[in-house]
Amino acid sequence: MAAAILPAAAFAQQKPDPAGLDAVLHEMDVAATNFRNAQAEFEWDRYEKVIDEVDDVQKGTIYYRSAGKDLEMKADIKVAGPSPDQLKSEPKYVLFSGGKIRMYQPKPDQLTIWDLGKNSSEFESYLVLGFGGSGQDLSKSFEVTYLGQETVGGKDTGKLQLIPKSERVRNNFNKILIWIDMTRGISVQQQFFDPQGDYRLAKYSAIQVNEKKIPDEVFKLHTTGKTQINSPRG
Numbered sequence: 318m319a320a321a322i323l324p325a326a327a328f329a330q331q332k333p334d335p336a337g338l339d340a341v342l343h344e345m346d347v348a349a350t351n352f353r354n355a356q357a358e359f360e361w362d363r364y365e366k367v368i369d370e371v372d373d374v375q376k377g378t379i380y381y382r383s384a385g386k387d388l389e390m391k392a393d394i395k396v397a398g399p400s401p402d403q404l405k406s407e408p409k410y411v412l413f414s415g416g417k418i419r420m421y422q423p424k425p426d427q428l429t430i431w432d433l434g435k436n437s438s439e440f441e442s443y444l445v446l447g448f449g450g451s452g453q454d455l456s457k458s459f460e461v462t463y464l465g466q467e468t469v470g471g472k473d474t475g476k477l478q479l480i481p482k483s484e485r486v487r488n489n490f491n492k493i494l495i496w497i498d499m500t501r502g503i504s505v506q507q508q509f510f511d512p513q514g515d516y517r518l519a520k521y522s523a524i525q526v527n528e529k530k531i532p533d534e535v536f537k538l539h540t541t542g543k544t545q546i547n548s549p550r551g
Contacts, residue, residue, distance in 0.1 A: 338463035341475035341497050342452025348502030349451035354382040354531045355503065357524040359392070360401075366514040374401050375409075379521070380535050381448045388445040389414045391536050410538055413444050421538040428540055429547045439483045447495050447504020458482060459493070469496045469506050470522060488512070501526060 416437035459479035
């Protein structure tokens with residue numbers, strides 16, 4: 318995984334390619350115009366620079382849908398562990414909707430709610446990154462650089478580097494790489510770098526876009542009458 322990080326100088330030396338960038342953003346604009354919903358299988362790997370290895374892996378199914386002018390996201394995390402070969406059943410559910418992030422953990426029956434308030438649009442820009450968002454919106458939220466073409470999971474993709482314009486977002490992720498499927502205008506892989514040099518690599522497979530209506534039930538959290546609710550501030 319460590320090899321996936323390239324030196325910052327490599328990005329600085331990348332020659333601008335307006336035509337390549339315009340092509341990727343155009344495909345995203347087309348996809349956004351027609352977007353209703355999507356679902357995919359995911360693997361999220363977190364790399365920690367200090368120990369120079371992946372220290373957390375989560376796998377499951379992710380869902381997106383258009384909700385008026387907004388997008389909703391639900392991640393059903395099914396298994397997790399310190400490495401791909403040390404996974405165990407650890408269900409967790411994360412819902413982004415109505416300007417809030419809700420995370421429900423059946424064990425210990427706990428619901429945590431983060432109200433993003435006026436910062437909702439800033440965080441939405443990367444929470445639903447590459448699924449239903451337009452190229453124009455991407456350019457509003459990030460400084461975008463085209464890094465060329467790559468094949469990812471058998472798909473021809475355009476690779477983009479994103480530098481968040483929002484200082485608040487940069488405090489979480491100061492650089493993001495995304496790989497956009499050039500036939501469907503959606504993301505098949507993402508890499509989020511934090512200021513300390515750690516990163517999260519998100520890989521998506523079995524992607525379905527607008528193939529069928531996703532039931533409303535999917536975008537609900539099934540808490541219990543005894544669920545403990547936490548609402549962190551700040």
